[in-house]
Every structure is written in structure tokens, then in C-alpha cells.
Amino acid sequence: MTSTPLLRVTDLHTHFQTGGGLFAKRSWLKAVNGISFEIRQGEVLSLVGESGCGKSTVGRTLTQLEPSTSGQALFNGADILKMNPAEFRPLRRDIQMIFQDPFASLNPRLSIEQTLTEPLFIHGLAASRAQAREQIAETLERVGMDPRVMQRHPHEFSGGQRQRIGIARVMILKPKLVIADEAVSALDVSIQAQVLNLIKKLQRDSGISMLFISHDLGVVRHISDRVAVMYRGQIVETGDKRQIFETPQHDYTKMLLSSIPRISERVA
Amino acid sequence: MALLEVSNLEIAVATGGQLLPVVRGVSFEVKANETFGIVGESGCGKSLTSLAIMGLLEGSQVRITGGSIHFDGRELTALSAEDRRAIMGAQMAMIFQEPMTSLNPVYRIGDQIVETLRQHRDMSRRQARDRAVELLDLVRIPEPGRRIDSFPHQMSGGQRQRVMIAMAMACDPKLLIADEPTTALDVTVQKEVLDLMADLQSRMGTAIVLISHDLGVIAETCDKVAVMYRGKIAESAATGELFSNMCHPYTRGLLNSIPVVDRDVEWLEAIPGRVPTIDEVLSGCAFHPRCAMAEARCESEDPDKRDVATGHTIRCHFAEVGSA
Amino acid sequence: MTFIASFLSMFRGRKLAIVGLIWLCIVAFAAIAAPLLAPFDPLEIDPVARLSEPGMPYLFGTDHFGRDSFSRAIYGARMAVIIGLGSVVVALITGGLIGMLSAYFTRLGHVLMRGVDVLMAFPALLLALVLMTLLERSVTNTIIVIGVVYATTTARILFGMTLKLKGEVFVDAAICSGAGHGSVLFRHILPNLISPLLVQASFIFAFAQLQAAALDFLGLGLPPEVASWGNMLSEERIYVTRAPWLLIFPGALIILSVFSMNLVGDAMRDSIDPRFKDDIAGV
Known part of the structure; x- marks a missing residue:
């Protein structure tokens, strides 16, 4: 770990216009309302909170899927929020995103090979189809899939397999920062555990940094180094994983932790 | 005499001219003032079981092919649609996962x-x-x-x-069926809703069948639990007994798969393989391809239900209490 | 091969649509093989045999110039297919591009879609009439005018569907992979629009027949010497009492073809992606 953070977000605001038109008054939804955090090299920071707290918008803003309203996000020293789409495009290789819904995040019309080839060609990482195929096979193996599935289409796979393919699409670019938005929430418990182990292993092996967005505190505890708790567009508490889970300071964090149904209580 | 007695319930889906069994030999009973939990992953048949009790399978591709559902002295599978309607909503009621669409x-x-x-x-x-x-x-x-x-x-x-x-x-129903009632809700809201259900139950003596994929929710709210896998009850016991003497390798695998909030675990003990789809044909014990305990016998012979302790039944050839 | 199989599977259990499909195949065959099938030259005038009744050798009778109606009907099928396909191509390309680009580039959409709204304020036939009076009567111009008229509805429909697809996670995922606008639009969005486009095409094809016939009838469509079903109706309409078969045959051909195309379109619409069912309601 180095001391300068890979990503430093300062006072980020993302507001959405909800009302307004020719005659109506404009109104704004402050989805992200002034948050600051940093992620160091090789570190996993989790953004945890309930639905509507703005955690997903943070991820979407950092990948320029939504425009920011104000604030700064320094990635390797350059402010990615100020970049226009053309300036940002080369950085898309470094900042990758894993999506929640494994059924919706793969284009149903493209084969797995086509889906995985595209990012390689865009970023000039493969000169030929054969080269791309080699890298795809290697990456599929890393995510625990048989490389022979390349020719198939998304509908032929289960949810867990699709999420592995989604992860392969991200890992094939060897990114520096991965933003995982509820990456395991749509999966069955037994499959969620496999995918969670996989993400953790890939993160460890390649030393990438990760912003892990989730509502599930158990998953967050399992995967993160540090945790930021979000409530209504703001971060109410940031800390080391241990500290957040064992000695939470903010009332909201305490309430979240006490709301989780636990198995141990009944067993004891 | 239990309020609800389901015995040897069989449900099948009609697709492409053939009947695929999706619920097989499910039996359980629920008494008044008791909460019975059914837990399992997608496609295990837990929701279909609840829909069958409510009589909501009629007219769909899914139908009851065997067994009986006895409710308050009456056999539900033999009732006319009209008699069923009189019971539905009045004596048994249901709440669903998505409160907006219902x-x-x-x-x-x-x-x-x-x-x-x-x-x-x-x-x-x-x-x-x-x-x-x-x-x-x-x-x-x-x-x-x-x-x-x-x-x-x-x-x-x-x-x-x-x-x-x-x-x-x-209408003060005697039985409430709740199918993933809190899955779409945030944890803080989930707690409120579960507390409310428990409170209403203690006041009105309602029997509850709670369907959930969340072992935590089941552990906190239910008196008895059935763990379903691939249409069958793999393990069933009183909640305290189940969670302290977990026997079936699937139940144990499920528990080990859950990342907990109260301690750090380096790697989760995930169950290998994937949840089988309904059209897959599996011989012997349906869990054997994913099971660490599986032996040759599991591939050919489907285990019968057997008791391992009082009120604690499993469908597994080998597992015993304390064998873990 | 799989495309044909999946196309045919759309018609399972729809007897009427199969009949429609067979009829359309016959029309298509007549269009292709017109010179071989037609017993006479459709333009050849035989003054002796004016207005003869259906029979031998004039199967559908002859018109007031003494031209063979049956041969004209067969060449009319050729014209129907040309007008139909031409209008479909013009409507789908212009309307499709306007709709897709408008949905994808929001600001451009504000301008383009208002223009489409203005055009849609005119009834289809009125718009076609206005445009046609500005142009010369020719096959190309008829195709362009009908294509433009249905480009408006196509643009509306594709606008809605592209907006929906633009919100799909796989589009976000493509953007995050670094895909540019062209790649997102034509590689990720367009392939998902193919089946609704096909359905749209079938309805445009059917309506183009009616439009073309109406324009011909009003004397604004194809040049009068061209053998088309609409022209046959238009030219012989004053003989309706003396030689009703001159109107019955082309009229029946138009009705049959439009009805068949609609049946086929309905079958295709009912079997496409449920996401788009509400968007396509016919033109």
C-alpha cells in the first residue's frame, strides 16, 4: 500500500432534476449530497446503506454514467469529473464496473466471445481475434468458467455463471479500480458465497482497488478493508471494518447493525 | 390436532407435453399460534408449496399431482372453487414479496x-x-x-x-402465509415488519407459514423450520434444534455460505456447483453432485426421510447429529 | 436456417396467418415471375376485344383499351411488391435513424421529434397528397412519399424503444467498457430492435398498399400507364356497371394482400420480445 490514494473524492454532489418543464417549478433530488472518501492502492472500500441513500449514484457518477453536479474526484491525480467523454474514454479501462443484475448486464444478442472481445479491441489490447481469444480463454479460466463456453449466448447460463462472465469482462482489462454495485445481491446464497470468494481472490491476487457498493452488511464485512456508511446522500461514518462493526459510533450505523436478523441468538 | 397438515404434497409443471415434478413428498404441520418457516434457494419449490396451500395454482401450468392439504378439518385439494374462495381471505390470507404490485x-x-x-x-x-x-x-x-x-x-x-x-x-384469519414478505425491504424496515407480524400473532393466535431465502429471518421468527432443496424437504426440526444440531450437508453448506456480521471469516465455505434447474434430471439424492459427503450410494438411491432426534428429520444417507 | 425455423415457429397454431403467408408467397412469386406468368403484354392494346368478359383467353377480362386484365394484375403484383418494399426501406431507414438518434442524443431529439410531431398532426393520406402534388408522378416519388409518411410513425416507435434500451444495464456496461456512440447505437442497441423492426416493416408494407392504391385512384400516384392494382381501379371506375369484374379483381387483390400482411404482422408481433409489445400497435 502506498500513501497517496488511488482515488480521492472530495465534496461530491450529484443532483437530479425531478420536476420542472415549461411551466412547472424545477425541483432537485440530491441523491449524493457532499461526500468525501478515498481509496488507496489495493484497498477495498465498501459503501453501505439502504435503498435510496445514493450509494449506487456514487458509482454511476464515478464512471460518468451520470453527470456530477459539483465536487472533485482525483484518480491518480487527475480530476475525472471534469473530463469530457473523449478524455475519459482511455480511463474507462482503469475504472471498471461490475453490475448487480447478471441477467440484464449482458447483451442478449452477443455471444460471450463478442462481449469479451469488444473491450479488448476498444482499448487496443488485442491485435487480432486469435489474440483476443487467447486472453478471453485465460480470463474465463480465472473466473472459474470453461473457456469452451465462448461461443454461447447469455441465455444459456445461470445467474451465477453470468455474473462470472460479467466479472471476466471487467478483469480482462486489468483495471486499477473496480466499482462493484450490489455485485452479489441478485444471487442465491450458495452461489453468492462462490462469487464473493472469487471477487475477493481476484482482488487479492491482482492488488486492484475496489469500491464495493452493497446494502448487505454481512457481505460488506466479508469483503472490505474499510467501510463508509451512507444515509440520505451523505456519509455518516467512515472507518476500519473492525471499528465500524464492533464499535460503531453513529446512531444510524448502530441501528443498521441491530436490525439484522441473526442466527446466533436463537442457537445460543 | 394441527391447523394445517400438508402430507406428501406433489406439484408438477406442465411444459412441452410432459410433467416435471417440482415439489415432491412434502409433509409438515402447523399449529395455531405457531410460525413455520420454509427456507431454500430459488427453484426449490418453497413458493409453489405456499401457492398450493392458498389454492392459487389453479388455471396455471402448475398443478398438484398428489398428496393432501388438510386445513381446519377440511381437505383443501377436494374443495370446489367456490368453497375455496370463501376460505381464502377469511380463514387464510397471504402476503407477497412485492407490496407495490400486490x-x-x-x-x-x-x-x-x-x-x-x-x-x-x-x-x-x-x-x-x-x-x-x-x-x-x-x-x-x-x-x-x-x-x-x-x-x-x-x-x-x-x-x-x-x-x-x-x-x-x-378477517382474523387462522393462517397467514407470508412469501418473502421482507425481501424487498431495507433491513431497518424488515425488522419493523417482522416485529409487527410477531406482535399480531401473539395477540390473535394466528398460525404463520413464512417462506424465505434468508436463514437469519427464519432463525429469528420461526418455531419450526423446513429446509427445501430441489422440491423436497432436506431437513426439518424445531428452530433451536435445527440451528444447534444442523445435520444435512445442504443445510450446513447454506449456513456456511452466509457472510456474518459479527465475526471475520477469511473465505466462505461455499457449496460447489450450481442450483439445479427444474428440467434437469438427477438420479438418487438431488444434492449429491454438490455434496462433500456423497458416496456411490447417493448417486443411485434417493434417501428416505428419517429421524435423527425428536422431531428432527433429514433426507440423507449418512448425516447424523454431531457428525459435522 | 435457425432464422427460418424461428420465423416459422411464430405461426404455430395460427391457421389464418398461415393462409396469409401462403397468399403473400403467391404474390411474391407472381411479382418475380411476371413476364413468364402473364399470357399477354400488360400494355398491349387490342381494340377489338375491349371490355370482354372474364373467360378464355382473357382470364380476368379486358379493360376499355382492350388490355388483358389478368396480365395487368400480375404485373400489378410486381408493382405492389416494389412499392411495398421501397416504402419499407425508406420509412425504416429515415424513421429508424431519426427515432434512434433522437432517443440517444436527447438535445437533438427535442428538435427532431418536434418535427415528427408536426408531420404526424396531418392524416397520413392528406400528407401524402400534399407531398405528391409537389412532385411528379413516378414510381420513385410514390415510394419516397409513402416512405416519408410512415417514417414519422416509425420514428415515434423507435424513439420509445431506443429510450427503453438506453436504460438497460448492458448498455451501461458497454459504455463502461469504453464503447463509443456508434458502437453503443449500432452494436448494442440496434440488434435488439431487429424483431420489432420486422414487425413494423410488415405493417408499413400493408399500409403502403392502401396508400398507393388511394394515390393511384386519385390520379396522383403512379403514372397512368403503369400496371398497378390502384391504377386498374382508377381507370376503370366509370365502367363499374358495365364491367364490374374490372374493379372486383384488383380490389380483391388489394384487400387480400393487405389483410394477409396484417395477419402475418400480428403473428410476428405476438411472438416478439414482451418488452416491446406495448410499443407496436400497428401504424
Whole structure:
């Protein structure tokens, strides 16, 4: 770990216009309302909170899927929020995103090979189809899939397999920062555990940094180094994983932790 | 005598001219004032079991192919559609996962509760409306007299689920079936809704069948639990017994798969493989391809139900209490 | 091969649509093989045999110039297919591009879609009439005018569907992979629009027949010497009492073809992606 953070977000605001038109008054939804955090090299920071707290918008803003309203996000020293789409495009290789819904995040019309080839060609990482195929096979193996599935289409796979393919699409670019938005929430418990182990292993092996967005505190505890708790567009508490889970300071964090149904209580 | 007795229930889906069994030999009973939990992953048959009890499978591709469902002295599978309707909503009621889609968006919530009440009870509009306000108050909706005229979209997800519970409880049912009632809700709201259900149960003595994929929710709310895998009950016991003497390798695998909030685990002990789809044909024990204990026998021979302790049954050739 | 199989599977259990499909195949065959099938030259005048009744050798009788109606009907099928396909191509390309680009580039959409709204304020036939009076009567111009008229509805429909697809997670995922606008639009969005486009094409094809016939009838469509079903109706309409078969045959051909195309379109619409069912309601 180095001391300068890979990503430093300062006072980020993302507001959405909800009302307004020719005659109506404009109104704004402050989805992200002034948050600051940093992620160091090789570190996993989790953004945890309930639905509507703005955690997903943070991820979407950092990948320029939504425009920011104000604030700064320094990635390797350059402010990615100020970049226009053309300036940002080369950085898309470094900042990758894993999506929640494994059924919706793969284009149903493209084969797995086509889906995985595209990012390689865009970023000039493969000169030929054969080269791309080699890298795809290697990456599929890393995510625990048989490389022979390349020719198939998304509908032929289960949810867990699709999420592995989604992860392969991200890992094939060897990114520096991965933003995982509820990456395991749509999966069955037994499959969620496999995918969670996989993400953790890939993160460890390649030393990438990760912003892990989730509502599930158990998953967050399992995967993160540090945790930021979000409530209504703001971060109410940031800390080391241990500290957040064992000695939470903010009332909201305490309430979240006490709301989780636990198995141990009944067993004891 | 139990309120609800399901025995050897068989359900199959008709696809492409053949019948695929999706629920096989499921038996359990639920007494008044008791909460029975059914837990399992997608496609294990837990929701179909609950729909079968409610009689909501009629007219679909799915049908009951065997077994019986005995409720309060009557055999439900033999009832006419008309008799069933009289029971549904009055003596047994159901709440669903998605509270937005199960409320009709064009009617005020009060009107929807009033309609349910008047369908089953001989009440005037006035009386029904007063009762509806009472019910909303019972499920802790603030200012029930005013909120009764709200439309569903004007309420939060948690409030909508409470309205659903109010509608379900409108006619003091003896049995409440809750299919993933809190899955779409945030943890803090989930806690409120589960507390509310427990509170109503203790006041009215309702029997509850709770369907969930979340072992934590099951552990906190249920008296007895059945763990389903691929259409069968793999393990069933009283909640305390199940969680302290977990036997079946699937149940143990499920528990080990869950990342817990109270301690650090380096790697989760995931169950290998994937959840089988309904059209896969599996010989022997359905869990054997993913099971660490599996031996040759498991591939060929489907284990029968057997007792490992009082009221604790499993379907596994090898597992025993304390063998883990 | 799989495309044909999946196309045919759309018609399972729809007897009427199969009949429609067979009829359309016959029309298509007549269009292709017109010179071989037609017993006479459709333009050849035989003054002796004016207005003869259906029979031998004039199967459908002859018109007031003494031209063979049956041969004209067969060449009319050729014209129907040309007008239909031409209008479909013009409507789908212009309307499709306007709709897709408008949905994808929101600001451009504000301008383009207002223009489409203005055009849609005119009834289809009125718009076609206005445009046609500005142009010369020719096959190309008829195709362009009908294509433009249905480009408006196509643009509306594709606008809605592209907006929906633009919100799909796989589009976000493509953007995050670094895909540019062209790649997102034509590689990720367009392939998902193919089946609704096909359905749209079938309806445009059917309506183009009616439009073309109406324009011909009003004397604004194809040049009068061209053998088309609409022209046959238009030219012989004054003989309706003396030689009703001159109107019955082309009229029946138009009705049959439009009806068949609609049946086929309905079958295709009912079997496409449920996401788009509400968007396509016919033109």
C-alpha cells in the first residue's frame, strides 16, 4: 500500500432534476449530497446503506454514467469529473464496473466471445481475434468458467455463471479500480458465497482497488478493508471494518447493525 | 390436532407435453399460534408449496399431482372453487414479496381493505371503514384516519407491506402465509415488519407459514423450520434444534455460505456447483453432485426421510447429529 | 436456417396467418415471375376485344383499351411488391435513424421529434397528397412519399424503444467498457430492435398498399400507364356497371394482400420480445 490514494473524492454532489418543464417549478433530488472518501492502492472500500441513500449514484457518477453536479474526484491525480467523454474514454479501462443484475448486464444478442472481445479491441489490447481469444480463454479460466463456453449466448447460463462472465469482462482489462454495485445481491446464497470468494481472490491476487457498493452488511464485512456508511446522500461514518462493526459510533450505523436478523441468538 | 397438515404434497409443471415434478413428498404441520418457516434457494419449490396451500395454482401450468392439504378439518385439494374462495381471505390470507404490485394502484388503500372486509363479513360501508382505520392503526400506520384515503404510490415500501398485512389480517384469519414478505425491504424496515407480524400473532393466535431465502429471518421468527432443496424437504426440526444440531450437508453448506456480521471469516465455505434447474434430471439424492459427503450410494438411491432426534428429520444417507 | 425455423415457429397454431403467408408467397412469386406468368403484354392494346368478359383467353377480362386484365394484375403484383418494399426501406431507414438518434442524443431529439410531431398532426393520406402534388408522378416519388409518411410513425416507435434500451444495464456496461456512440447505437442497441423492426416493416408494407392504391385512384400516384392494382381501379371506375369484374379483381387483390400482411404482422408481433409489445400497435 502506498500513501497517496488511488482515488480521492472530495465534496461530491450529484443532483437530479425531478420536476420542472415549461411551466412547472424545477425541483432537485440530491441523491449524493457532499461526500468525501478515498481509496488507496489495493484497498477495498465498501459503501453501505439502504435503498435510496445514493450509494449506487456514487458509482454511476464515478464512471460518468451520470453527470456530477459539483465536487472533485482525483484518480491518480487527475480530476475525472471534469473530463469530457473523449478524455475519459482511455480511463474507462482503469475504472471498471461490475453490475448487480447478471441477467440484464449482458447483451442478449452477443455471444460471450463478442462481449469479451469488444473491450479488448476498444482499448487496443488485442491485435487480432486469435489474440483476443487467447486472453478471453485465460480470463474465463480465472473466473472459474470453461473457456469452451465462448461461443454461447447469455441465455444459456445461470445467474451465477453470468455474473462470472460479467466479472471476466471487467478483469480482462486489468483495471486499477473496480466499482462493484450490489455485485452479489441478485444471487442465491450458495452461489453468492462462490462469487464473493472469487471477487475477493481476484482482488487479492491482482492488488486492484475496489469500491464495493452493497446494502448487505454481512457481505460488506466479508469483503472490505474499510467501510463508509451512507444515509440520505451523505456519509455518516467512515472507518476500519473492525471499528465500524464492533464499535460503531453513529446512531444510524448502530441501528443498521441491530436490525439484522441473526442466527446466533436463537442457537445460543 | 394441527391447523394445517400438508402430507406428501406433489406439484408438477406442465411444459412441452410432459410433467416435471417440482415439489415432491412434502409433509409438515402447523399449529395455531405457531410460525413455520420454509427456507431454500430459488427453484426449490418453497413458493409453489405456499401457492398450493392458498389454492392459487389453479388455471396455471402448475398443478398438484398428489398428496393432501388438510386445513381446519377440511381437505383443501377436494374443495370446489367456490368453497375455496370463501376460505381464502377469511380463514387464510397471504402476503407477497412485492407490496407495490400486490396493491391495485388506482384504488385508495382504504377502499381495498373495505372491499376485502365486505366480501367476507356482513358489514355496512360505515362499519367496514371504521374497521379499516382500526386495522391500519393495528399495523402502526401513523394517522390512520387520514392515511386511509392514500393511494399506494403515496406510501413507502414498508408502509405498503404493512397495508398488505392489514388487509391479510382484516378477517382474523387462522393462517397467514407470508412469501418473502421482507425481501424487498431495507433491513431497518424488515425488522419493523417482522416485529409487527410477531406482535399480531401473539395477540390473535394466528398460525404463520413464512417462506424465505434468508436463514437469519427464519432463525429469528420461526418455531419450526423446513429446509427445501430441489422440491423436497432436506431437513426439518424445531428452530433451536435445527440451528444447534444442523445435520444435512445442504443445510450446513447454506449456513456456511452466509457472510456474518459479527465475526471475520477469511473465505466462505461455499457449496460447489450450481442450483439445479427444474428440467434437469438427477438420479438418487438431488444434492449429491454438490455434496462433500456423497458416496456411490447417493448417486443411485434417493434417501428416505428419517429421524435423527425428536422431531428432527433429514433426507440423507449418512448425516447424523454431531457428525459435522 | 435457425432464422427460418424461428420465423416459422411464430405461426404455430395460427391457421389464418398461415393462409396469409401462403397468399403473400403467391404474390411474391407472381411479382418475380411476371413476364413468364402473364399470357399477354400488360400494355398491349387490342381494340377489338375491349371490355370482354372474364373467360378464355382473357382470364380476368379486358379493360376499355382492350388490355388483358389478368396480365395487368400480375404485373400489378410486381408493382405492389416494389412499392411495398421501397416504402419499407425508406420509412425504416429515415424513421429508424431519426427515432434512434433522437432517443440517444436527447438535445437533438427535442428538435427532431418536434418535427415528427408536426408531420404526424396531418392524416397520413392528406400528407401524402400534399407531398405528391409537389412532385411528379413516378414510381420513385410514390415510394419516397409513402416512405416519408410512415417514417414519422416509425420514428415515434423507435424513439420509445431506443429510450427503453438506453436504460438497460448492458448498455451501461458497454459504455463502461469504453464503447463509443456508434458502437453503443449500432452494436448494442440496434440488434435488439431487429424483431420489432420486422414487425413494423410488415405493417408499413400493408399500409403502403392502401396508400398507393388511394394515390393511384386519385390520379396522383403512379403514372397512368403503369400496371398497378390502384391504377386498374382508377381507370376503370366509370365502367363499374358495365364491367364490374374490372374493379372486383384488383380490389380483391388489394384487400387480400393487405389483410394477409396484417395477419402475418400480428403473428410476428405476438411472438416478439414482451418488452416491446406495448410499443407496436400497428401504424
